[in-house]
Amino acid sequence: MLNHLNLHRTLWGLSGALTVVAAGTALWNPGIYDRIVSQELIPGAFSQDLLSLVAALGLLYLASSTRPERVKHQILALGLLGYLFYAYGIYVIERAYNGLYLVYLAIFTTVFWALVSAGAHLRLDQPTPALPRTLRLVSASGAILQPLIFYPLWIGMLLPLMRTGEQIDSLYSIFILDLCFVMPAFLILSLLTFRNHRTGLLLLPALYALGFTLIFSLAVGERVKPIFNMPLSPEALWPALGLSLLFLVLGVLHLTNLRLTNTATQTSRLIPRQSAE
Template sequence: MTLVAAALGLWRPAIYDGIVSEELIPGAFSQDLLSVAAALGLLYLAVTAHGNRVKRQIIALGLLGYLFYAYGIYVIERAYNGLYLVYMAVFTLAFWALVCAGAHIRRDLPQPALPKTVRLLSASGAILQPLIFYPLWIGMLLPLMRTGEQIDSLYSIFILDLCFIMPTFLILSVLAYRSHGTGLLLLPAIYVLGFTLIFSLAVGELVKPLFNATLNPGEFWPALGLSMLFLVLGILHLNKLRIDEAGMTAANGDNGAYKAERPA
């Protein structure tokens, strides 16, 4: 569904006319570009999935998180075109896929391992996001709260960031600092989400000339820099993450015997 909806948006950007502000059309175009890439990535991961390829599952969770955010924008911003029900379906399925994944994280799996330096670096990069964006977004909301003004677009960013994304960064960073298995496993997924999401903003600046607009370096370079930070931290974390996948297979095959053999 993502592949169809995003490809239609690329093929015919006019579907956003009247429902997306003219200055935001390049952003919608770039988001569709990244959504096509995310959809193809998820299809590849699904087709090639076998055994306990945990790192691939982590990447898939990050891409699902991106789809939750990207189509959450369309749903919350009331993008009432012919694809709106598809946007709702992608948003819903991505959300419940993430919920199901979280519910099936096995507490009795072998503890993942990550070198201390990498763990602290990765956790610090994650906690930096709420430290920056909570004050920034709340500072933008306070004047609106004082005046009661209702903005016409991009209010979804406040909802998704303050209610979902920043708490996720905060929780996973604290868990990673404490060497908790859930934090070590899932922190790279939020970096995948962050990279795809912020990189789409940088691409949005690059495609502006296609829509008779001018690239804004003041928005392009920070978006590119932050997306590269997410990419580097995610790759570093995943490359250094050590998971006993053989032990996981044993646990899935004979859970009782595996638990009996685990050291106290």
Template sequence: MIANLGLNRLLWAVTGGLSVVAAAAGVMMPGLYDGLVSEELLPGALAQDLISVLAGVSLSVLAAVARPARQRQQLLALGLLGYLFYAFGIYVIERAYNGFYLVYLAIFALAFWSLVYGAVKLRRNLMAGARLSRGLRIVSASGALLQPLMFYPLWIVMLLPLMRERDQIDSLYSIFILDLAFIMPAFLILAVLVFRDQAVGLVLLPALYVLGFTLIFSLALAELLKPIYGTAPDLPALTAATLLSTLFLVIGGLHLFRLELLPQTQAPLPDPIKSAIATGS
């Protein structure tokens, strides 16, 4: 599906390898975020690093096994790149100035440009032949549209008092930037394209569901890790994150594995034209 797959695989391998190193350091070195991440956010940092290790390993494996005919694996890789862009973007924007900050910057940049390059290199003949049943297309597009409908109002309501009071918060402002400028527009655009049965939406939306699942599942995991830091899980937050991540997993999985990716061949020439070519006139 992706042209120039060799270069893409190299980018995936480098991004995945750096992610494993940086995230594993966060897991194994508890003091890495001292003075940089507030205590109440440490469960979230640990959960994110654990998921990032798995995402980095998975991306590295996909870089090793990806082949032109294994099209769904390539879409999974694009989704993992999106997750790593978001996860390490948080550390970059939140100014986590520890010994790995330059690595965070490298992953942030590599993941973004690898994602852009991979999307640009999608083969048009396969894109044009993408098919998905009408019922599943509506379900998938509706699930994607739910995200901007939910998070745009939520984040804007939280931003308005800060804007009114000219207040600068010390943490988690990266979520507003990444969600409002990147993730929610992507969900909105691809949802509209899938509703309209456009090939680019049909192909790329499963990758966005991979991103969404990994991000939201890390929030659920953070709640489960809170007892390590002496606090109790927030059951409503755990339930909401679990349900939303399950929704991403189910809809994204169905979309990915029911998606038909057949190359579109050139249409046959009309008989008069073929006859003219054959006679040389």
């Protein structure tokens, strides 16, 4: 799927190693968020670092094990990169000026250019993806549901701020990352999948991996609140669990049922048969 795979594996490994340093340090010393993160957001920071560490270890494994023929590994790696772009985009945009901020910048930069390089090196000829029609429509519908929900929701929250000129102190990065990057990606890839376009078929599972990891971290953040002497909110926990489960199911179904055919291999197999005839 990707040309120059060794370059991409190097970027995956570098992104994973930097994230292990950042997330591991924060989990070891949560006090690093003192004075820069409000107390009610500490459980969310903890859960995000926990999921980021898992994603980083996954990237390190994929960097060491992925081969050109392992296309689904490459798709999963792009999903994990997307999650790290979002997670550390939050820290960079929200100005989390602690001792790790330069590492956050390094992760955000490396992941961004890894994704740009993947787009530039995406092969347009091989492999040829195929997905059963019913599952393709279900997967595309699940993807287009996200912008249909979150565009009105986030814009509805922004309009009062635009009327008053009020500047909120935290979580404004969510508006930027969702409205400018994630929701357009869901919209574009869902439409391409509806049309049975190879780019949508190949890349939509990566978005599901991003979505699952991101939303599941919100569920974990709710679940660990009692550790930080805060009450658990079922109203926030169950929707996050439900949406993360939706992403997980759609992503697994799409990826496991995705058939990948190498046209060149098919042609080489037909030539001897035609010659014999």
